[in-house]
Amino acid sequence: MKISQMNLTALAVFSRAAEHGSVSRAAQETGLSSSTASHHLRKLEELMGVALFDHQRRPLTLTTEGETFLPRVLAALSALEQGATETLSGALGTTRQLRMAMVEDFDSEISPELARHLAVALPRCTFEHLTRPSHEVISLVKARDIDVGVGTEPTFGADDITSFPLLRDPFVLVVPRGLAHPAEAYLDNTTGLPFLRYSHRQIMSARIEAQLQRMRVQLPQRFEFESNQSLLGLVADGAGWTITTPTNYLRGRRFHRQVSLLPFPGSDFGRTLSIYLAKGYSMDVLELIDVTLRRLIEARAIDPLIADYPWLREQFRLLPRITPVC
Numbered sequence: 001m002k003i004s005q006m007n008l009t010a011l012a013v014f015s016r017a018a019e020h021g022s023v024s025r026a027a028q029e030t031g032l033s034s035s036t037a038s039h040h041l042r043k044l045e046e047l048m049g050v051a052l053f054d055h056q057r058r059p060l061t062l063t064t065e066g067e068t069f070l071p072r073v074l075a076a077l078s079a080l081e082q083g084a085t086e087t088l089s090g091a092l093g094t095t096r097q098l099r100m101a102m103v104e105d106f107d108s109e110i111s112p113e114l115a116r117h118l119a120v121a122l123p124r125c126t127f128e129h130l131t132r133p134s135h136e137v138i139s140l141v142k143a144r145d146i147d148v149g150v151g152t153e154p155t156f157g158a159d160d161i162t163s164f165p166l167l168r169d170p171f172v173l174v175v176p177r178g179l180a181h182p183a184e185a186y187l188d189n190t191t192g193l194p195f196l197r198y199s200h201r202q203i204m205s206a207r208i209e210a211q212l213q214r215m216r217v218q219l220p221q222r223f224e225f226e227s228n229q230s231l232l233g234l235v236a237d238g239a240g241w242t243i244t245t246p247t248n249y250l251r252g253r254r255f256h257r258q259v260s261l262l263p264f265p266g267s268d269f270g271r272t273l274s275i276y277l278a279k280g281y282s283m284d285v286l287e288l289i290d291v292t293l294r295r296l297i298e299a300r301a302i303d304p305l306i307a308d309y310p311w312l313r314e315q316f317r318l319l320p321r322i323t324p325v326c
Helices: 008-020 023-030 034-048 064-091 110-121 134-142 183-187 203-214 228-236 246-251 253-258 283-308
Strands: 097-102 126-131 148-152 162-170 172-176 196-198 223-225 242-244 259-263 270-277
Touching (some): 008 023, 008 034, 134 203, 134 270, 172 183, 172 246, 183 259, 196 203, 196 228, 223 228, 228 253, 228 259
Antiparallel strands (some): 148 270, 162 270, 172 259
C-alpha cells in the first residue's frame, strides 16, 4: 500500500461514517453526495486491502481493522487541521485590526478562548470585541462598524452581507429536573407550570412564537424575560419551563443539576448560527476564525452536551464548511 495514494476526502468520510454509523450522514457533513462518499470508502478499503466496516449491519459498524485504523486517522486529520491553522496564522502576521461582535451564547467560554487564540495568531492586531444580540450583530456588519460577526440567521434574510453557516442549534424544552411529564404535556399546558418566554425583542423569541403558531399551540402570555440566566434560574427553582437551545442552556451551567432537557415535540426545529463578514475584509482572517471556532464549539459545547443527552447528536452539530471564494 502506498500512502501517497491515500485520499484525504476518503479519510474524512471514513471518520464521519465511523462516528455516525451512516454513509449518508458522512456525505452530508463532508459536502458530498451519498454515492460519492460510498465510492471514497470503497476505494479506501481497496487500498487498505481490508474491510473497515461490516457493510451488512445498520448502523454501520467498524470491523476490528477499522477500529484499529480509526484513532490513527482522527489523529492525522487533527494534526493536519492544526498545521493549516498555524501556517495560516503565520501569514496573517500583518493584520492590524479586527472588530468583532458575537452573540451572548458564546460569552462564557468560547469567546474568551477565541480571543486568546486570535491574540497569538495576529500579533500586530488591535482588537475590539463586542457582545450583542443577533439582530444588532447583523446591523453592525451591514454598516461596516465591525469586520466580523457571529449570530443567528434571521428569518427575514441577510442577502446583502456574506454569511458562512457554522452551527445547527436545535430548540429544546428546559424543565425542572425530576418531573415525569412528557414534552407534549408542556405544549398542551397540562403540567400546571407556566411557560417562561424570551423577550419579543429577540430574534429567538420570534422564531419560537412562529413555530408555536404553526403548531396551533397557544400558551398564556404571562412571563417574558430578556435574560437567559433569569429564565434558567426560574426553571431551576421549579417556577416554570421554557424553550431554548443547547448553546443558551450551556451558558447556565450552575443550574444544570436542577433542570433537564427534552426534545422539542414534532418535526426538527432549530436555528443556524453563522459567521458574517463585512465587505472587503480579509478572507484569511475569516478562515482562521472559522477553523478556531469550530474546534472550540465541538470541544466546549457539542461533545459535553451530547455525552449527557445522546438524542441531540443528530440535531446539535457543526454545519459543512463553505470555502470562501476570494
